[in-house]
Amino acid sequence: MSAGKILVVDDDPQIRRVMKATLVGHGYEVTEARTGEEALEGLSGEMPNLVLLDMNMPGIGGLETCRAICAGSDIPVIILSVRNTEKDKVAALDAGADDYVTKPFGIEELLARIRAAMRRSPSSPEGGPRAFASGDLEIDFETRHVRAQGRDVRLTPKEFDLLRYLVMHAGKPVPHRELLQAVWGPDYGDEPEYLRVFVNQVRKKIEANPSKPKYIVTEPWVGYRFVADL
């Protein structure tokens, strides 16, 4: 049985070859696309479980492709890029990517990140509450349904996992590393910029005034804390 279907989008044929050989060797099914346009066309047919997306491609480019994929589906996207500045990472995460891997990378690292991105935490962890309500915020952990300010809110899987972890630890400051490892996996911990981007996205969706958040507050130098509305 296949470990999952991965769409590799890269304009460089050698990289596609290596990816295919390696990922198939690890039990994944692999489809390929040479450009963002080709990737989006292919998506309408068979849905992959994950997309490995090159950032720098001719045509519409990685960021645009990422936005288009994330707008139409919940498929996790990992951006691959030769650029390693924080600005580039933040741009990729802002576009909806789950993760960002700098080229060149070791295959173990990539495999770990693929596993982390495909891992979906169970809809309701053992012993946890099934639902949560506080002020104008309602969360149904089972159906992954969120309502805020009286409106239905659509969170991406990572955004939902992040919100859930904070809610589960409401009132306590959650350190960056703990939050990263809870949401992305044990290989993470040194990517505070991931949290900045995802926390901002969640704030935009659930807070009345995202620049003055009342639910998710920043604990300087430590992490984030969820404040239940009293």
Add this chain to the structure above:
Amino acid sequence: MRVWRFAAALLLVAAVLAVYRWVLAVNAVTAALTLLLAILAISTLWGLAEATVASIAAVLGFNYFFLEPIGTLTIQDPQNIVAFVAFLITAVTTSQLSAYARRRTAEAEAGRLEMERLHALVQTMMLRGSARNTASEFVQDVMQAFGCSAAAFYYRPGGEVFRSGPETGSVGRAATDAVSDDALRAAAEALDVSVDRERGIALAPVRLGVRSLGSMALISAPPSEQTLRAIGNLAAIAIERARAFDEASRSESARQSEALKTALLDSLAHDIKTPLTSIKAAVTSLLEAAQPSQRELLTIIDEEADRLNRLAAEVVAMARIEAGKLHLEKRPVAAAEIVSNALSALPADARPVTVNVAPELPLVDADPEFAAQVVKQLVENALKYSPGGSPVVVSAERRDARIVIGVADRGPGIEENERARIFDKFFRGRLHRFDTKGTGMGLAIAKGIVEAHGGRIWVESEPGQGSVFYFALAAIGGREN
């Protein structure tokens, strides 16, 4: 021409007198009023001199033909004397008033004409493009607008003198030669215009405020001094405007070439890293299941791919620094954050480093990523060049308006003659020339980054005791969190 006008004026007066004396036989009052009308007409049409001559003729004729005793230039009746004097005064005053009005009209007309010419001159000058072109075409433009036979312009920023060319004919050529280059240069320093009406040469400085842009000379039929000043000012404004325009398009093209450089550097980085990505992914994949006999060789490929990658990154970073294309995104940042970011980027198996950051330090104004890269480079060097187990200490403290971050090691130290050159590109210390991996660009890049921040980097060292690398960045107001 003028003579004919005088003759005509006299003829008109004579005609009025003759008709009234012999044909119509009117009284003195009618004759006097008609003569006044005639004088008014003359002064309106031709001017004061003609009207004055006509007035004198009219007064004499009136007295001779219409005042008793008729046929003499004497006056008998005292009443007639009053009438005669009244006539005389009226004739002279009318002709003066009328001439005054006429002069004003002529002046207004001349003013309008000069305005029109100035306007035409401005319009043509504005189309000349570059500042030099505006200056060189000015001579033709001003000749056309003001009908001078020749003109010259001294363009001070370029140190050039432009003269109306051979198309103006030998007369024009000779005329411009009447004004020497030296005279033009002197005029550029002059405070005001100077007009030599005899030789028909007008010189005017061309300046904007206190800045001299040169001078101009108009030859034959120079316009009024006021107009000359206006032309000088307009030329200055037109040239200054063209200069500003030149400047703007130059900086635009410089910006474009900078953008091109950045794009080239980015694509160079991309083109080197793309094949490295395939190599690295392939070799790490092979390493996972490799036999021990192959593992050593595959590890070498993996390590060398990493080394090539670092090399490529350093070459691009160096090129960017040398092109002045380092893109800093400065923000207030704590020294502690810079240090901890740098240390977290070290390999997990690196030797532990002691951190010694003074409390309550002000924030620094820096790009956190680049600043951390400098610390990382210095710490890597310290770890690389000092014996295993010896301490490496990273410190941060305030010195006046600066925050100084230091990295100290207990390595072999750096000889005095090498200390100055250690930040040079490709420089390798004598002791380490052959035994340590590296590109010789790390410290040069660190220096480039620090200097791009307006900071300073230096080393203090005691051979045999160790070295301390310092760099200083500007501190800003607030206190560290």
